[in-house]
Amino acid sequence: MTQSKMNLSRRSFTKTAAVPLGAMALGMPVAGSLGYGVLNASAQEEMLEQVVIALGSDPLTLMPNAIVDWTTGIQIAHMYDRTLLRDPEQNYEVGPWLCELTNIDDLTWELTLVSPDITFHSGNPLTATDFQTAIDWALDPANESHYLERWEQFSEITIVDDMTFRIGTTDPFPLIAERLAELHPVDTVLIDEIGWEAYAEAPSGTGPFRFVEWTRGQNLLAERNENYWHNDVNVEEVEFRFMPEFSSRMAALLADELDIVKDIPVDSISNVEESDNARIAAIPSSRVNYVALVNNREDSVFNDIRLRQAVNYGVDVDGIIAGIFQGQATRMAGSLSALNPEVNTEIEPYPYDPERARELIAEAGYEPGELTVTMDAPQGRYPMDTDAALAISASLGEVGINVEILYNEWGTHLEKIVGRNTGDMFYLGWGPALDAYGTLAFLFVGDSTYSGYTNPEVEELIAEATVLVDAEARQEIWDQVQQMVYEDAGWLFLWQQHDIYGVSNEVAWEPRPDEFMWMGSAEPSV
Amino acid sequence: MRGYLLGRLVSGIIVIFLALTAVFFMVRASGDPVLLFAPLDTSLEGIEAIRERMGFNDPLVVQYARFIGDAVQGDFGDSTRERRPAMEIVLERLPATLQLGGVALLISLTVGIPLGILSATRHGSGWDKLARVISVAGQAVPGFWLGLLLILFFSVRLNWLPTSGRGGFDHIILPSVTLAALSTARYARLTRSTMLDVLGQDYIRTAKAKGLGDRIILWRHALKNASVSLITLTGLEIGRLIEGAVVVEQVFAWPGMGRVTVQALLNRDFAVVMAAVVLFAAMYTIANLLADIAYGWANPQVRL
Numbered sequence: 001m002t003q004s005k006m007n008l009s010r011r012s013f014t015k016t017a018a019v020p021l022g023a024m025a026l027g028m029p030v031a032g033s034l035g036y037g038v039l040n041a042s043a044q045e046e047m048l049e050q051v052v053i054a055l056g057s058d059p060l061t062l063m064p065n066a067i068v069d070w071t072t073g074i075q076i077a078h079m080y081d082r083t084l085l086r087d088p089e090q091n092y093e094v095g096p097w098l099c100e101l102t103n104i105d106d107l108t109w110e111l112t113l114v115s116p117d118i119t120f121h122s123g124n125p126l127t128a129t130d131f132q133t134a135i136d137w138a139l140d141p142a143n144e145s146h147y148l149e150r151w152e153q154f155s156e157i158t159i160v161d162d163m164t165f166r167i168g169t170t171d172p173f174p175l176i177a178e179r180l181a182e183l184h185p186v187d188t189v190l191i192d193e194i195g196w197e198a199y200a201e202a203p204s205g206t207g208p209f210r211f212v213e214w215t216r217g218q219n220l221l222a223e224r225n226e227n228y229w230h231n232d233v234n235v236e237e238v239e240f241r242f243m244p245e246f247s248s249r250m251a252a253l254l255a256d257e258l259d260i261v262k263d264i265p266v267d268s269i270s271n272v273e274e275s276d277n278a279r280i281a282a283i284p285s286s287r288v289n290y291v292a293l294v295n296n297r298e299d300s301v302f303n304d305i306r307l308r309q310a311v312n313y314g315v316d317v318d319g320i321i322a323g324i325f326q327g328q329a330t331r332m333a334g335s336l337s338a339l340n341p342e343v344n345t346e347i348e349p350y351p352y353d354p355e356r357a358r359e360l361i362a363e364a365g366y367e368p369g370e371l372t373v374t375m376d377a378p379q380g381r382y383p384m385d386t387d388a389a390l391a392i393s394a395s396l397g398e399v400g401i402n403v404e405i406l407y408n409e410w411g412t413h414l415e416k417i418v419g420r421n422t423g424d425m426f427y428l429g430w431g432p433a434l435d436a437y438g439t440l441a442f443l444f445v446g447d448s449t450y451s452g453y454t455n456p457e458v459e460e461l462i463a464e465a466t467v468l469v470d471a472e473a474r475q476e477i478w479d480q481v482q483q484m485v486y487e488d489a490g491w492l493f494l495w496q497q498h499d500i501y502g503v504s505n506e507v508a509w510e511p512r513p514d515e516f517m518w519m520g521s522a523e524p525s526v
Numbered sequence: 527m528r529g530y531l532l533g534r535l536v537s538g539i540i541v542i543f544l545a546l547t548a549v550f551f552m553v554r555a556s557g558d559p560v561l562l563f564a565p566l567d568t569s570l571e572g573i574e575a576i577r578e579r580m581g582f583n584d585p586l587v588v589q590y591a592r593f594i595g596d597a598v599q600g601d602f603g604d605s606t607r608e609r610r611p612a613m614e615i616v617l618e619r620l621p622a623t624l625q626l627g628g629v630a631l632l633i634s635l636t637v638g639i640p641l642g643i644l645s646a647t648r649h650g651s652g653w654d655k656l657a658r659v660i661s662v663a664g665q666a667v668p669g670f671w672l673g674l675l676l677i678l679f680f681s682v683r684l685n686w687l688p689t690s691g692r693g694g695f696d697h698i699i700l701p702s703v704t705l706a707a708l709s710t711a712r713y714a715r716l717t718r719s720t721m722l723d724v725l726g727q728d729y730i731r732t733a734k735a736k737g738l739g740d741r742i743i744l745w746r747h748a749l750k751n752a753s754v755s756l757i758t759l760t761g762l763e764i765g766r767l768i769e770g771a772v773v774v775e776q777v778f779a780w781p782g783m784g785r786v787t788v789q790a791l792l793n794r795d796f797a798v799v800m801a802a803v804v805l806f807a808a809m810y811t812i813a814n815l816l817a818d819i820a821y822g823w824a825n826p827q828v829r830l
Contacts, residue, residue: 057789060607068565144579144609146565149572216618217781218692243690243779244789251677252689411794414561418570430566442567449570 046524050237051507053260053517054249058216058242063200064184065138068146074517075240078222079121080184080205081230083111083131084177086514091341092286092434094177098126098206101180106172106469111180113163118229120187121211122204128165130185132157135167137186137196150179172467174474175437208233208520217242234523250502253278259504262517266328266384272502282500283511284330286339287431288439289382291375291392291492292452294424301373301424302452306364307401308489311425312350314357314399320391321495324384329495334486335439337496339513342436342475344482349493357399368400374423376406378413382429383497389427392492418449426452429497432514436478441466444485453490534818538811545807546597546800550590558582559794563607580606593800602804603797605790612797616783616805622692623782626775627767629702634709634763639756641710642717646725647744657714664711669770673704673777690779701778705770709763716759720752727751753824761817765810 059072064080087095098118099111111131118126135157138145153176156168169176187204194202203211206229209222220240224233241258243249250268252258256277264272264280272278293302293311302308321329336343361371377389386407393403406423408416416422428450433439443451445459458481465477486493501511509522560576568576577583581592596603602612645657680700681689687696724730725748733743772784779785783802790798 061609067563069563146568149568215781216615217622217785218779241691241779242781244785245776245779247674248677248690248777248779251674251682255677255682255685255689257681257689411557411562411792415557418558418561418573438567447570450566 046234048235048507048522048524050239051235051259051509051519051522052239052241052257053519054243054252054258054262055240056242056244059214059220059240061200062203062211062214063196064186064203064205065134065147065182066143066145068150070515075220076184076203076205077207077516077518078209078238078520079203079207079211080186081207082181083183083185084181086181086434086512086516088512092339092512092514093341094181097181098185099131099180101177103469104166107169109167109169109176110160111165111167115229116163118206119227120190120204120206121225122187122190124187124189124204125162126185126206127162127188128159129162130188131165131183132159133188133191134183134186147182150182172469174466174469174471175435178435178438208518209235209238212237228520231520233520235519238519253502253504256504258502259507260509260517261502262499263383264500264502266324266326266500269326269328269500276505278502278504280500281503281509281511282328282498283513284337284339284496285431285499285515286337286434286513287429287497287499287515288332288335288337288433289329289385289388289427289429289494289497290332290335290451291494292422292426292428292450293489293491294422294426294452295490296448296452296454297420301371304364305488306360307371309350310357310360310364310399311396311401311492312489313353313360314401315392315395315492316352317349317494318352320388320395324387324391325495325498328383328498328500330498331495332493334482334493335443335491336436336482337431337433339496340434340436340439342478344479344486346479347482347486350489354399361400366400369402371400372402372404373425374404374406375425375427376408376413376416376422377427378410379407381410381413382427383500385427388494392427420447420449422452425492434514436474436481437466440478440481440485444481444490451490453485453488455484455488455490458484458488530818531815534811534815538808538815541811542804542807545803546594547590549800549803550593550796551586553791553794553796553799554586554589556791556794559606559796562794597800597804602801605795605798607793607795612795612801613804615798616786616801619781619783619786620805622780623768623771623775623784626698626701626705626771626780626782627764629698630705630709630767630770631760631764633702633706634713635760637706638710638713639717641714643721643744643749645714645718646721649722654718657718661711661714661718664707664714667707669704669707669773670777672707673700673774676700676704677777690777692781701774701780704777705767705774708770709767712759712763713756716755717752720755721748724748724751750824754821757817757820757824760820761814764813764817768806768809 055071057071059075060067060069061072062076064076081098083097083099084094084101085097086092096114099113102110104110113126120126135151135154137143138147138151139154141148153169153171153173154167155170158166160166184205190204191199208225208228210225212221212223214220219242221237223237224235243252249261253261254275254277269280272280293308294300295302317331321327321331330338331349333349334344334347358368375389375393377385379386389405393405396403417426430439430443430450441462444453445462448454461477461481465474468474499511499515503509506525507522508525560573560582564573564576581589604610605612605615608615641657641660645654648654677689677700680687687700691697730743730748733747771782772788774780775782775785776788783805787799787802790802
């Protein structure tokens, strides 16, 4: 047990002679521009003994492909590689990682391993069968995997050879790359030997770190995979320490017990910056925040487009970002973030124009101060959500709309949204959202549960796009959808939240907008 | 004695049953558990299918009958989030809670009682005033705030002790002191008032007249008579320490039952909450039973 590191030499670097391990050194083919900072020779000479990351809770399981949960996923991703991965150097589009994806026809996709020499931590070689085993397990209803619904279009897996397999889909499935970016192959040979249950307790993946120990409620330890196929790993050990209270995590960071803490509140940034131990690393997240203007209920006041537009003109979004967020949020123009590769870049944010807002309210038949609406807001779920809701309410009050805020505990908030029992407006975040489908097709079709906005024309277009494999044709439709939602003022478009991390000064690591916190690329600070 | 223990066992089972029943309905009133563990992009049909599979669509009475039927066989169901037996999850956290509560109780007894005695024997002195200030402060300061204050001072500023987690001896100092603060204050106050009362009794005056030394009068005569109240308090304090552990374990990331219960409540992981309630109620019942047995030792007039 190495819980207490404060008096140990974690902070000192291990001087290690560069050992030419890894794919590049062996001249192995690697997966194109993967953007994980291929390490240079000087970086290889120094090693971090340990990186300690604070998380709010334990993983729910160590079985890959079972549960969709950020905390669980981040820990699993250190031990298991993903099939495909978003590439920061390609605008975060999904690119190759363990495999390369090729479209054969509308219903068939082929995946080829990027190298024949990738091995699991057990020493077993990675083969196409390991992907099939993983998919079959997730699609077995008895295993109750969260991926069952996500991968239900996978109708057939065909092994071509050890390096190649094909996935047949029931319908054209343009989202397949995003879905395969979630897939971790599993060690079929080992599972055959020890069974699934034992495998979940002692995982063996192909990732940069090898599982060591999980002490429930305390920490999970993983050690460097010196044979990692993709790059040399410069961290000897990664520890995930489970600390439910933010204030405790913050104190531990300032006491130099932790190396990385996520979600530093805006009002605590100065505490980190003024410390000798850590710095702030912030990045606009692909998670978007919006206020739904409920128009999918008969009795809703926001069935009137003039009022929806009035809200967009009447809220000083830039002022809220500058004031409450101290600049740590990025304004959204439409329903997709600027980071989304499929965003319609033609759309400009609604200007702050209180006069126009008052005119629209008057046109809708309301005297100033006559209209009162209710807004449901979560507390502590999103950065500064409580203050932001208050500021929105104040802005609207100035243009003549009274807003009564109902603050909810997260579970209650979600329940009200799903049960369609919210007020006229509700505050929500969505993401990480780096593809149009994952936002538009989930939010604006069917019951529009999480968006509160429905429009049959928008739905028709989305239905058309979701089966289009041709990327250009699909983009044209996504552009139209975004334009329509914008003109229709489907939401009060707010901002991309910024992910704010406290990072030890001795760790060189930069966050990503897709919240993928991965120490495979971390290095000692120079 | 045997009859008494049997009676207490039956009443303990009734207490646990009532606690389970009350908590069963209360946690279900908190809302739908499925929404909190299904991914946000799960379709409404998918959410409905999970509810159906887990039996959350059944009438509450049916769910309750099923739960009680399984519980009497020791099956509290599986955690909806971790997908393993709820009792296993809670039991693996029990040692940490017992360790923290035990150390906190030890601190309370060894600091609170001497403080109360000091305060009583030097009634009106500066020591007395200091002890009273400490007692009031211990009762007035919320554990959550005190814990953070201790972390900031001893861990962040002085870098003497770890901020959190369970490990070596140094890890337990701050959480146990935080947890013990209120109990220590209560022991000190009760000891002081009881000792003041006892020290004014005729038999103490008689003992003094016989020429017995102060130490013998204090420890053999006064404290033994005061101990009945302290035993009563201990029975209650054990329960309160368990309750206090819920907060302290959160602040110090102590991997105990309190923390797992809070997480389960926030996540509406009903099975884990119910398993924890059973254990908490059992611990509370056992603590009070031990306190009753200790009465007999302290006061032979009490016959069990």
